[in-house]
Amino acid sequence: MASTVVKYVLQSIKEKGLRSFYRELKDEGFVKCLSDGNLLQTKIHNLKGNLVGIDKFGNKYYENRNLQSGRHRWVEYAEKSRYNASQVPAEWHGWLHLLMLKPKRYGLEHKENFSGEGEELIYHSKGHALNKGQRDWTRYQPWEPTKP
Amino acid sequence: MGLGMLASRVIRPTASKLSRSSSLHFIRPIVSTPETSSAQSQPQPDPTPDPPPPSPRPPVAGARVHFPNPEDAIEVFVDGYSVKVPKGMTVLQACEIAGVDIPRFCYHSRLSIAGNCRMCLVEVEKTPKPVASCAMPALPGMKIKTDTPLAKKAREGVMEFLLMNHPLDCPICDQGGECDLQDQSMAFGSDRGRFTEVKRAVVDKNLGPLVKTVMTRCIQCTRCVRFATEVAGVQDLGMLGRGSGEEIGTYVEKLMTSELSGNVIDICPVGALTSKPYAFKARNWELKGTESIDVTDAVGSNIRIDSRGPEVLRILPRLNEDINEEWISDKTRFCYDGLKRQRLNDPMIRGADGRFKTVSWRDALAVVAEVVLQVKPEEIVGIAGQLSDAESMMALKDFLNRMGSNNVWCEGNGPNPDADLRSGYIMNSGIAGLEKADVFLLVGTQPRVEAAMVNARIRKAVRANQAKVGYIGPATDLNYDHQHLGTGPKTLIELAEGRHPFCSALANAKNPAIIVGAGLFEREDKDAIFSVVETIAKNAKVVRPDWNGFNVLLLKAAQAAALDLGLVPESANSIESAKFVYLMGADDVNMEKVPSDAFVVYQGHHGDQSVYRANIILPAAAFSEKEGIYENTEGCSQQTLPAVPTVGDARDDWKIIRALSEVAGVRLPYDSLGAIRARIRTVAPNLLNMDERELATFSASLKPDCSHKMSLTDFRPAIDNFYMTDSITRASKIMAQCSATLLKK
Numbered sequence: 035m036a037s038t039v040v041k042y043v044l045q046s047i048k049e050k051g052l053r054s055f056y057r058e059l060k061d062e063g064f065v066k067c068l069s070d071g072n073l074l075q076t077k078i079h080n081l082k083g084n085l086v087g088i089d090k091f092g093n094k095y096y097e098n099r100n101l102q103s104g105r106h107r108w109v110e111y112a113e114k115s116r117y118n119a120s121q122v123p124a125e126w127h128g129w130l131h132l133l134m135l136k137p138k139r140y141g142l143e144h145k146e147n148f149s150g151e152g153e154e155l156i157y158h159s160k161g162h163a164l165n166k167g168q169r170d171w172t173r174y175q176p177w178e179p180t181k182p
Numbered sequence: 183m184g185l186g187m188l189a190s191r192v193i194r195p196t197a198s199k200l201s202r203s204s205s206l207h208f209i210r211p212i213v214s215t216p217e218t219s220s221a222q223s224q225p226q227p228d229p230t231p232d233p234p235p236p237s238p239r240p241p242v243a244g245a246r247v248h249f250p251n252p253e254d255a256i257e258v259f260v261d262g263y264s265v266k267v268p269k270g271m272t273v274l275q276a277c278e279i280a281g282v283d284i285p286r287f288c289y290h291s292r293l294s295i296a297g298n299c300r301m302c303l304v305e306v307e308k309t310p311k312p313v314a315s316c317a318m319p320a321l322p323g324m325k326i327k328t329d330t331p332l333a334k335k336a337r338e339g340v341m342e343f344l345l346m347n348h349p350l351d352c353p354i355c356d357q358g359g360e361c362d363l364q365d366q367s368m369a370f371g372s373d374r375g376r377f378t379e380v381k382r383a384v385v386d387k388n389l390g391p392l393v394k395t396v397m398t399r400c401i402q403c404t405r406c407v408r409f410a411t412e413v414a415g416v417q418d419l420g421m422l423g424r425g426s427g428e429e430i431g432t433y434v435e436k437l438m439t440s441e442l443s444g445n446v447i448d449i450c451p452v453g454a455l456t457s458k459p460y461a462f463k464a465r466n467w468e469l470k471g472t473e474s475i476d477v478t479d480a481v482g483s484n485i486r487i488d489s490r491g492p493e494v495l496r497i498l499p500r501l502n503e504d505i506n507e508e509w510i511s512d513k514t515r516f517c518y519d520g521l522k523r524q525r526l527n528d529p530m531i532r533g534a535d536g537r538f539k540t541v542s543w544r545d546a547l548a549v550v551a552e553v554v555l556q557v558k559p560e561e562i563v564g565i566a567g568q569l570s571d572a573e574s575m576m577a578l579k580d581f582l583n584r585m586g587s588n589n590v591w592c593e594g595n596g597p598n599p600d601a602d603l604r605s606g607y608i609m610n611s612g613i614a615g616l617e618k619a620d621v622f623l624l625v626g627t628q629p630r631v632e633a634a635m636v637n638a639r640i641r642k643a644v645r646a647n648q649a650k651v652g653y654i655g656p657a658t659d660l661n662y663d664h665q666h667l668g669t670g671p672k673t674l675i676e677l678a679e680g681r682h683p684f685c686s687a688l689a690n691a692k693n694p695a696i697i698v699g700a701g702l703f704e705r706e707d708k709d710a711i712f713s714v715v716e717t718i719a720k721n722a723k724v725v726r727p728d729w730n731g732f733n734v735l736l737l738k739a740a741q742a743a744a745l746d747l748g749l750v751p752e753s754a755n756s757i758e759s760a761k762f763v764y765l766m767g768a769d770d771v772n773m774e775k776v777p778s779d780a781f782v783v784y785q786g787h788h789g790d791q792s793v794y795r796a797n798i799i800l801p802a803a804a805f806s807e808k809e810g811i812y813e814n815t816e817g818c819s820q821q822t823l824p825a826v827p828t829v830g831d832a833r834d835d836w837k838i839i840r841a842l843s844e845v846a847g848v849r850l851p852y853d854s855l856g857a858i859r860a861r862i863r864t865v866a867p868n869l870l871n872m873d874e875r876e877l878a879t880f881s882a883s884l885k886p887d888c889s890h891k892m893s894l895t896d897f898r899p900a901i902d903n904f905y906m907t908d909s910i911t912r913a914s915k916i917m918a919q920c921s922a923t924l925l926k927k
Contacts, residue, residue: 173493174522174829177789179530179538 043155043172064113089126091168107132120147170179204359237263239281247279256322261329264572273315273326274302284327285337285366287344287631288403289316289453293412299403301346303336303364306326308677312336335372344401346719347382347426348452351399357453359466373575384429391919392436392444392512394461400454402428405547406446413509414440430454439924440661441904442481442633444515448498448508458495459516459916464488472825473500475812476514477805478911480700480736481613481635482814483510487806487825494518494806494826504614504875505814511634513905519808524789526801538799543831543841550798551846554762559586561758566592566749567767567786568738568908571822572869574745574835574857577850578766580861581743581839584848589756592744593768594737595610596703597754601745603885605878606712608817609636609740610730611695612875617643618742619731621691622651623684625674625715626897627699627735628658631904633815636697637661638653650691652684655699655897672712683898686723695731696724700741701900707904710892725881732881735815737900740906742813743856746866765792766835767802769909785838788827788909801832804910809833809855811862811869818875819868861878 047055059065067074083096099106107130111117112173122130123144125137148155158165185359237260242248247267249255254269259281267276272295274284288299297317298459304315307325310331320326327333343366352358384397402421407430410419415866418438424429432438438446446455469488476483476497497518499510529546530538551678564582566575575592581589600606611619616639629637643649644662654673667673667684676682688694696719701710716732718724728875736742756815757763757771760780765771766785773795776782784796806813809827813819823891828834833841836858843850852858862869868876901907903925905917 171489173528174525176527177524177793178832179789179793 063110066114070114072113076108079108080110086129087126089123089137090125093120093122093126095126095129118147192747196355196634199775201712215905225882234259234262234264237261237280239263241281242278242283245275245278256320258320258322258324258326262855271320273304273306273313273318273320273324276320276324277304277315277328277370284315284328285370286316286702287362287366287401288405290405290449293405293408293449296404298410299401300340301337301344301370302546303333303340305330305333305336310825330747333510337370340374341367342377345371345375346377347398349381349398351396351453355396355399355453356394356461357399357450357538361453362451366803374799382426388435388437389432389440389455390443391916391923392458392516393438393446394456394458395694396454397431398454399452401452402430403451403491403677404430405449405451406430406455408586409446409449410438410440410443410643413445413638413641414442419446419799426506440820441511441513441630442509442638444512444704445499445509447625457496457516459519464495468786470825471498472823474806474821474822476510476820477739477812478513478908479511479633479635480739480741481505482812482820483514483635483741484820485510485514487807489825492826492829494521499619501831504612504814505607505818506635507638508804509635509638512636513911513917516920517911517914518918519916520788520910520912521804521826524909524913525804525829525832526787526789526793526799527832528801530799532797540899542592543833546798546800547842547864548799548847550783550842554585554846557761557781560756561591561761562587562589562764563751563756563758563762564590564764565757565766565771566590566740566744567765567769568592568740569767569770569805569910570740570744571812572743572747572806572819572857572862574766574839575740575747575749576858576862577836577852578764578838578841579747579749580850581843581846581848582764584843584850585846588752589760590749592738592749593752593770594700594703594848595744596705596708597751597901599703599745599750600709600712601748601750603728603880604746604817605732605881606885607700607734607745608737608878609697609733609815610725611733611879612816613639615869616640616695616733617646617689618729619623619648619693619695620649621687621694622649623677623694623696623718624651624653624655624664625689625698626655626696626711626902628655628899629697629735630658630660630661631899631901632701632737633735634698634904636815640759644808650687652687658832658899669894671707671714671894674711674714674718676891678714678721680721685721688718691722692724693731694722694724695728695733696722699733699897700734700736700738702897705893707890709888710890713885713888714892724828730881739812739814742815742817743811743819743866743869746813746861746869750866765796766839767909768792769912773803785835786886786909787832788913790912800833800838801830802838803828803832809831810835811859811872813869816875817868818873818876819871820873 059089063065067077080096083098086097087097088094111123122166124140129136129137155162160168165173185420205694236533248911255266256269257264257266258276259284260681261276263280265276265280267279273431277284283303284301288296290304295317297314300314300317303312305327305437306313366439386397387395389395402702407419407421417615418432419430420433422429447457468490474487476485484499484502484505486500487494488496496514501508528540531541531549533539556911562582562585564578581591591849614638622640629640641662652667653664654667656669677685698715702711711749719732763780763782764778765784769790769792783798784793785802787802793799805822805827808824809817811821840850852861859870903921905921906912
């Protein structure tokens with residue numbers, strides 16, 4: 035197996051060049067694996083899984099039915115450095131947690147939870163000083179002198 | 183039947199025989215609090231020689247008893263207390279007078295009795311079953327018990343049945359917080375239900391742009407059906423189906439085309455009929471209520487303006503037996519969104535290029551003062567709008583008089599109004615007094631569109647005492663039986679000369695009432711018409727010491743106060759030679775007549791029709807934003823109160839004129855509302871007697887004979903579109919929808 039990997043790596047370097055091969059490794063998270071054990075474990079796990087789907091954020095969903103129930107579906111986040119469970123949209127959340135066989139469309143646009151990531155990113159109610167939305171609270175519509 | 187229910191059935195008779203000791207407490211029937219009644223029922227059962235005391239509780243909602251005939255009084259006993267009621271009253275009314283509020287859904291004091299909700303069940307001694315108190319007449323010596331376990335259990339049972347098919351919608355229901363079913367299920371309902379089946383669902387009906395329906399919530403009390411047929415006079419609503427398939431509907435797909443349709447929202451005890459424009463806007467506990475007066479017509483309906491912050495969110499009627507009872511017209515109820523649109527919020531001056539430019543108040547007033555000082559006094563004209571309050575009209579008249587002009591009038595009063603005899607322009611019999619009339623003669627007026635609340639009174643008289651109605655004017659749809667006598671002054675002359683068949687009806691009437699429309703004020707020959715009407719009145723003995731049936735139905739809220747204050751122009755066609763025109767909210771003035779070189783000041787709250795001709799715009803407060811006196815068509819002065827703040831840089835009308843007078847160098851001697859009212863007291867003291875109807879002192883018979891010739895042109899309708907009559911309603915989106923959908927032929 036090791037020889038297959040080495041052969042594959044050498045072939046890729048030959049085809050794409052060293053720099054782009056390294057960039058690909060980095061984008062796929064293999065470089066990060068060295069410092070992040072969770073990601074490394076996911077990568078190793080992925081070798082035995084089937085890729086079921088990719089959502090619009092780029093998260094990859096894997097399944098292996100031979101594994102212990104409850105561990106047979108998992109996700110590899112598109113974000114490699116600061117990933118968390120709120121990045122999974124509702125339809126894939128349902129699939130991951132065994133609520134449905136296939137991810138189903140959900141009405142609302144998914145937004146990840148930015149708590150602790152900075153004041154400008156988190157939710158503020160309307161009228162809050164940090165909410166950029168409605169600023170004009172005039173409740174009436176003034177007459178516009180259109181005709182001269 | 184549950185075990186607890188069975189147990190309570192078995193126990194009840196024995197329990198009443200036993201002297202209600204606490205030994206029975208180990209058995210607990212489903213009736214929630216059987217113990218509470220035992221304390222209160224102590225004085226009632228055994229017939230003691232001394233008479234039962236009168237009820238210590240005050241009557242519910244200040245209900246008053248009126249005995250038309252003292253011998254008709256009967257005595258009944260409510261919860262052991264004696265109460266005297268007139269014969270013919272129902273058990274429920276007797277309980278109300280005794281101070282016991284009986285829960286009810288279908289019963290409404292202004293509608294006929296249906297007796298189908300069964301919520302008002304009470305126990306009457308010597309009857310085998312609980313009786314529906316709303317439909318049972320009180321009989322002498324009846325012993326009514328409202329607080330016994332039987333009555334309580336009956337209510338709990340009825341409530342359980344009502345809630346069976348009622349959706350658990352309260353969190354998303356607009357009635358939540360002011361719902362009779364919510365309140366009464368808390369007060370009288372059981373703490374559990376036994377219903378486990380599937381609730382029914384009903385298709386929602388489309389009743390038009392005003393009333394939203396969620397028919398699944400309906401509990402079939404039929405109040406709306408009875409309101410529509412009895413008060414509104416339209417046969418639109420009805421009951422379809424039987425049993426659980428029973429539903430309220432319009433039989434065929436049809437909108438509710440009544441000008442009083444909004445009132446079904448108020449009388450609906452649940453959230454089945456709610457306001458469409460108000461849907462999901464607010465909860466009733468967030469609102470601030472301000473008791474005010476409606477200005478969209480001359481009736482002066484009493485209203486409550488519900489506002490949250492700077493917005494008026496809804497308008498509800500306030501009880502006033504003399505004016506609007508507890509109804510208001512749709513225009514009154516739904517015009518409020520016009521208060522938020524097309525508002526004038528800054529003083530503006532029309533520049534040399536013909537465009538409006540925002541300026542400060544100081545500059546605007548300086549410009550107006552400069553112009554007004556340059557023109558000749560007789561070329562100054564002031565016109566008060568139909569929504570003006572008495573204070574601002576007083577200030578306008580004083581200001582123009584100090585400038586040397588007396589050409590000031592209120593729109594709608596015609597070219598030469600007659601303000602000398604007050605009986606010649608108010609409704610002398612009063613709106614409530616119309617109920618006593620048995621023959622009506624409507625001259626050139628269509629009360630259904632001109633004053634819907636007056637029309638409701640006429641309809642009430644027609645229903646209650648089979649009053650005859652004769653109508654002269656263009657063909658129209660009145661919602662009661664009437665004879666269309668003719669279309670113009672010709673019929674009037676026939677009536678005056680006694681040649682018309684309706685004359686005998688007038689002559690035989692006990693209390694004949696003549697209602698003349700204020701639309702006739704605009705006619706050239708109005709004096710001649712009025713003198714003919716007075717001849718008819720004299721022949722039919724309409725004006726007697728005990729009855730004055732000569733009425734004028736005004737159209738605009740400001741008209742009566744304007745005439746009381748003497749806003750009468752010096753010459754009828756002063757506007758054609760005017761150089762300076764001061765429009766105080768006057769939008770129905772024919773601006774074509776104003777010469778092109780005249781300087782027009784528009785002071786008002788909406789950018790409506792006249793602003794486009796104005797040279798300068800001074801923003802003012804609308805009726806919901808100021809305190810002002812309005813006199814209604816029957817001569818009753820009432821005042822509005824500010825519910826919301828003024829918009830932008832707008833000011834109260836009289837304050838603007840007061841400021842302008844100072845800039846122009848003729849300072850008016852009042853700085854406060856109290857001071858300007860003191861000034862009004864010297865001119866028309868009746869305007870200060872709030873909420874009191876000031877009768878006219880002299881009758882119209884003092885008027886000199888009229889020598890004018892009457893033209894024979896037919897009367898024209900005074901109002902084309904019921905929903906859009908003034909600047910507020912013309913700015914309203916809801917009113918525009920109404921006139922698009924409901925007036926479509």
